[in-house]
Amino acid sequence: MMNELKYELIRMRTLRSTWIISALAILQALGFVTLFALVGRGQNYVATEPTRFESMIGFILVPFFVVLVSVIAAQAFGHDYRHGTIRVTLSTFPRRGRFLTARAGLVIAYAVVWSLVTIAAVAAAVELYRSTTGGMNMDTVYVGAAKFTAVVVMYCIIVMSLTVLFRSMPIGLVAPMISFSFLEYIVLALTYDWDWVGRVLPSTNAIGWASTTDSGWGIEGATPLPMLVLAMILGAAATTKFLKADA
């Protein structure tokens, strides 16, 4: 397994896009914090209490950070299919199960580490602009960070799985983005009277859950379960396809 991980590390590291996307992911989050702090300062706003973590999720971390990190997940398999290098990869690592574990594992590790690094940087920036933000409410950060990271990981698994299933990076990236950013809201609006619909929508629930307050997204008792189930189903289907299909 070590050699597979080493191969994957070199694969990720030697692509310029990995570095550019990673930098963008953290810089956009810091940029938003700075922007809001400057706007607050311009309006002579004085914070009366520290910033809670969940107040930043909607506009700092979701959707830009999630989507940017998921590009790395899509690239992991998408580049191989787009450039035909899957044949080089699988003739070098014919034990597909082991290789899949290493590749998916490294992507998930990346998603976890980068989410935590970004959250730490954002918290530091909030502390830096204390006059307008009131500093960071650290009690909310630990739970929020864990929940948010879990959402990022589930999202990355969905993107990776769709990329493998359709052997297409654009589908892997765009399908969840459209589904979670637009379709779920349309469904919610159309089924306003049916409470149960809101409880099974993956993204709405997961973001609501990560936001720690139940009221933020219009769904009480939001859980990550629908997104987890979706990630597991797609992950299982993608694993089967990766193991059984011709390269």
Next chain:
Amino acid sequence: MKVEATGLGKSFGSRRAVDNLTFTLTPGRVTGFLGPNGSGKSTTLRLMLGLDHGDGETLFDGQRLTEFDRVTTVVGAHLDAKLFHPQRTARSHLRMLAAEANLPMERVDEVIALMGLTSVANSRPKTFSMGMGQRLGLAGAILGKPEVLLLDEPANGLDPATIHWLRDFLRAYAALGRCVLVSSHLLSEMELMADDIIVIAQGRLVASESMESFIGRSSRNDVVVRTSDNAQLLAVLQSKGFSAAIEDTGVAVTGIDTDTVGHIAFETGLRVFELTARRASLETAFLELTDSAQDYQTSGSLDESQGGAVA
């Protein structure tokens, strides 16, 4: 390392692309893998590597490829000239492959130099020509000094000097006791390069033997003799049961050697002006064997299709 492919088979829908192929690759020999377009050569190579799932199995010294820990040192494969990420440098591409067998960086630089890629080692392959792509693919294949090399059309796009180098390299590689399987359409090149030959057509095995015996089977191996009376010699040869015909310069006889033809001419009292053994080329023997098994037959000549405009 002996390679045994047994009962390889693969269907795409109702079409049987590879049908029950069984052959052996012998260490120390270069084996040419020939077949018309669409005959299943590339599919066979993919089946051998486990890239495609199908019938049969390929054993490397009695083991499946998945049973080896350092596959890069067992099999090196080069299947296409463009199988790398266009934005990853040539050196990084090879470093990545080297990780499979924990090969040192020195080995990466060694194959880069061997393939003449030193000046472009840090360039991105998106700018590479097909020949450069072939070199990079070959560099990846030989990186782990594998016991078996499987190469699909490695000479495509290479300049004559590099083809010559490749031939010498592969022969030297095989001489170290390794197996080399090369698929190619360049029959003249293959004739110079390969010791053994595997021919398939429409997914089925047509021949698996030494190059010499394959060419020796061709009906085009004959003897041409020019004498003081070709018509008389023709009649004598035919009366003795040989297949003979008058050609531009003399009589062509098959199934006989030059010594026997010389004796017959002498006994007939004819003066011999020319006596030549004509050996069929690989191309002749190949076309003879596979002519009826072309999946994608061309029809007519350019002259005919263009109404003679080219003439």
